[in-house]
Amino acid sequence: MTISRPLRRAGLVLAACIATAAPALAGPNLTITLDTPPTHVRNVYVRHFADALTERSHGDLTVEVFDSGQLYSSRDAGRAVARGDAGMAIVSAAQLARIESNLNLFSLPMFMGTNAAQMDQIVDGPVGQRLAQMVADKMHVVALTGWYILGEINTYSTNRPLNSLADFQGLQIRTPGGAGTLAYIEEAGATPVTLPFTDVPLALQQGAIDAMMSSNASIVSASLQETGLRYAYLNRVAIGYYVPIISQAYWDQLTAEQQQMVRDTWAEFVPQQRVAAAEEQNAARQTLEAGGMVFVDQPAEEAAAMRERLQPAQEQLIQQLEISPEVLDLAHAALQAALQ
Numbered sequence: 001m002t003i004s005r006p007l008r009r010a011g012l013v014l015a016a017c018i019a020t021a022a023p024a025l026a027g028p029n030l031t032i033t034l035d036t037p038p039t040h041v042r043n044v045y046v047r048h049f050a051d052a053l054t055e056r057s058h059g060d061l062t063v064e065v066f067d068s069g070q071l072y073s074s075r076d077a078g079r080a081v082a083r084g085d086a087g088m089a090i091v092s093a094a095q096l097a098r099i100e101s102n103l104n105l106f107s108l109p110m111f112m113g114t115n116a117a118q119m120d121q122i123v124d125g126p127v128g129q130r131l132a133q134m135v136a137d138k139m140h141v142v143a144l145t146g147w148y149i150l151g152e153i154n155t156y157s158t159n160r161p162l163n164s165l166a167d168f169q170g171l172q173i174r175t176p177g178g179a180g181t182l183a184y185i186e187e188a189g190a191t192p193v194t195l196p197f198t199d200v201p202l203a204l205q206q207g208a209i210d211a212m213m214s215s216n217a218s219i220v221s222a223s224l225q226e227t228g229l230r231y232a233y234l235n236r237v238a239i240g241y242y243v244p245i246i247s248q249a250y251w252d253q254l255t256a257e258q259q260q261m262v263r264d265t266w267a268e269f270v271p272q273q274r275v276a277a278a279e280e281q282n283a284a285r286q287t288l289e290a291g292g293m294v295f296v297d298q299p300a301e302e303a304a305a306m307r308e309r310l311q312p313a314q315e316q317l318i319q320q321l322e323i324s325p326e327v328l329d330l331a332h333a334a335l336q337a338a339l340q
Contacts, residue, residue, distance in 0.1 A: 073196035094177035107180030150240030162233035216284035
C-alpha cells in the first residue's frame with residue numbers, strides 16, 4: 001500500500017504536535033522514612049528540606065515523607081535504603097554503627113562530657129567526612145555531609161529516682177545503640193536493652209524496661225512522660241546525631257545538577273535544624289518539669305570517675321570493633337582542637 005504525499009505530510013505534522021504537547025518526564029520520587037513523630041525536630045526540618053527541593057526543582061523532584069515508623073523502624077531504615085526499598089533515611093549514628101562499626105567512635109568514653117558546639121565542630125570536620133565516606137562504601141549508599149543533631153543523651157527512669165550512678169544498679173535500660181553506651185550501662189551495673197524507638201512506649205508500660213537513654217525532646221515528642229517516666233539524670237552520655245543516607249538506585253537516576261541541588265538544599269537546613277534542636281531540648285525540659293519530672297545533674301567528679309573506669313573498656317572496644325587507626329587519629333586531633 002502506498003501512502004500519498006499529503007497523508008504522509010499530515011502524519012508528520014500530527015507527530016510533531018504530539019511531541020510538542022507531551023510534558024517532560026518528572027524526576028524520580030524520593031521516599032523518606034523516619035521513625036519519630038511529625039512534631040520531632042528531625043521530621044520538621046526534613047519536611048522543610050523536602051518542600052524546598054521540590055520547589056527548587058520546579059516540581060521535577062517530588063518527595064514523600066513517612067513519619068512514626070510507618071515504613072521502617074530505626075533499626076531497619078538503613079538497610080532499607082541500602083536495598084533501594086526506601087529512597088532516603090536520616091538514621092541515628094548509633095543505629096548505623098551496627099553496620100559501619102567505625103561510627104561507634106562517638107559513643108566512646110573519650111567524647112563523654114563534650115558539649116554540642118564542640119561535637120558539631122568534630123562531626124563537620126575531617127573525621128565526620130571520613131566516617132560518611134565509610135558508611136557510603138560499606139552500605140553502597142550516598143551519605144551526605146551535614147548531620148542533624150538530636151542533642152544530649154541522658155537517662156530517664158520510671159519508678160526509681162536517679163540521684164547518682166549507684167541508682168542504675170539492676171535496672172533494665174533501653175539504649176539507642178552504640179558499643180560505648182552499652183559498656184557505660186554495664187559498668188553502672190545495669191542491663192542494656194536495644195529495641196526500636198517505636199516499641200518503647202509499650203515496653204515502658206509493661207515494665208519490660210525500667211529506664212531509657214534518650215533526650216528531652218524525644219521524650220516529649222513521643223509523649224513518653226505519659227507512659228511512666230518520672231526521673232531524669234543528666235549524665236550526658238553522648239551527643240546524638242542523625243546521618244542522612246540516600247539510596248544509590250535513586251541517586252543514579254538524578255542528573256549531576258540535580259545531585260548537587262540535593263546536596264546544597266540539605267546543607268542549607270543543617271545549621272537551622274541544630275539551633276532549633278537546642279531550643280526544643282530546652283523547651284522540652286520545661287514541659288517535663290512542669291509535668292512533675294525530677295531532673296538531677298550528674299556531678300562533674302562522678303562523670304570524670306566514670307570516664308576513668310571506662311578507659312580499659314574503651315581500649316578493648318577499639319580493638320573488638322576494629323575502629324580504624326586513621327579514624328582514631330582524626331578523632332584525637334579533632335577532639336583536641338575542639339577543646340582548645
